[in-house]
Amino acid sequence: MLIERPKSITTQVSDLLAERIRSQEYAPGSRLPSESDLALQLGVSRATVRSALARLATQGLVLRKQGNGTYVNAHLESFPSSAGGLWNFLRLIEFSGREPSIRVLSRAVRPALESEIESLALQESDPVFFLQRVFFADDIPAVLAGNAIPVSSLRQPPEECDGQLPIDEFIVRYCNAKIAYDIFDICAILPDAETQDVLQLQADQPILQLRQVFYDGQNEPLLCGSSAYNEKLLGLRLVQSWS
């Protein structure tokens, strides 16, 4: 087996193993080859194999038993979020087996709201670019997401920005920055009139609200957002490993 060098050997190994699991080459519940076997087989060191397996273990894809072996998790019905990226609604919809699409509802420059001033550490009424979108799963509206970006950090006029991009690519492309980490707050709300309308909900059907702030490597806030998340449709599931 040959491993190309360009992108992180560890990543290549974990991707390869994940692929073998998804394709059932390693069947659910079965034992993987030992770390040393894999290392030999792939021509990498055992440490590298271990990093790759550790990644899969934190995603819940694989279970490790000391003195025994590494097993494919048989409870894999689904595993979005957690390691996968709670922020990437396109990917979440894809994982759930549906066809994702985006509709841009509005894109406008307006003064920052109070909550945005605080989240983004702005001055009073600095302008932000507000991008509001609906994420569809098989043409059913699943998420109503609004994101606010300080106009000062955009490298292009907002009109020229592609509203279809996932938020991380948007940041890379138009803000020339990379997201280092993000903080999510989850709460339960009753949908307002607009949300009810867009997501086709009853007024008394509570939904999840995800409030996010993304930071760059300098620890400066890049973007904040608030999403109404129809978990009846998508499911919000976390896997936690107890290493």
Added chain:
Amino acid sequence: MLIERPKSITTQVSDLLAERIRSQEYAPGSRLPSESDLALQLGVSRATVRSALARLATQGLVLRKQGNGTYVNAHLESFPSSAGGLWNFLRLIEFSGREPSIRVLSRAVRPALESEIESLALQESDPVFFLQRVFFADDIPAVLAGNAIPVSSLRQPPEECDGQLPIDEFIVRYCNAKIAYDIFDICAILPDAETQDVLQLQADQPILQLRQVFYDGQNEPLLCGSSAYNEKLLGLRLVQSWS
């Protein structure tokens, strides 16, 4: 600096560094000593320091910048859950700076509900031990949690079990098992009458519901639970690193 051997050097190092951060010995926003410096200072290898730092980075405690250094995250207002353990309400309450306590509402053996039969892979109407508790933060009720454990996996009569234990210790003590991982589903609900009463809520105030299933190393379900979580009081916050 002397590092005792008994428990994982990596853990000791990350605990030590976390402590230095919390005590502001490493101030918010400041740069930590380099990996090599720390390795020398603590008398361990650089690889060990790196594992420890990696752990802190995934918790959002620390930011790493290639070619530059490792910095204390200045946005540390709070960071429960994610790495910390969403399941451990006592710890979450403690982290939020309040005094946690538990009241046992009911402890009973009853036939498994349909959802429990499915989650726990039981036979029809196998008996389960149902433990219902309220978690208080400074005497304000924050979480109403119900857990169901198959009676067949208890080593002691249910009456003799300590209802004050965190669920993982409960499992270790009374089921002689260790939790390998758990799966969380989060959704938004309107509280039923009992929940309204216990958590002192209005009928139209939506709350979070956490449904959990815990599995052991054999990938067998150990326990399932459903909790009503007052996020207005506790906050449900996740930190995601974008390595």
Added chain:
DNA sequence: CAGTGGTCTAGACCACCCA
């Protein structure tokens, strides 16, 4: 007892940042 994963070390080279 042999085989597995868990931990740790020492040393190497690279990519990136900044003065």
Added chain:
DNA sequence: GGGTGGTCTAGACCACTGC
């Protein structure tokens, strides 16, 4: 160019599992 984190290697020893 010098220092930093990012990656990888090779080899060692330990703890646990199951036969």
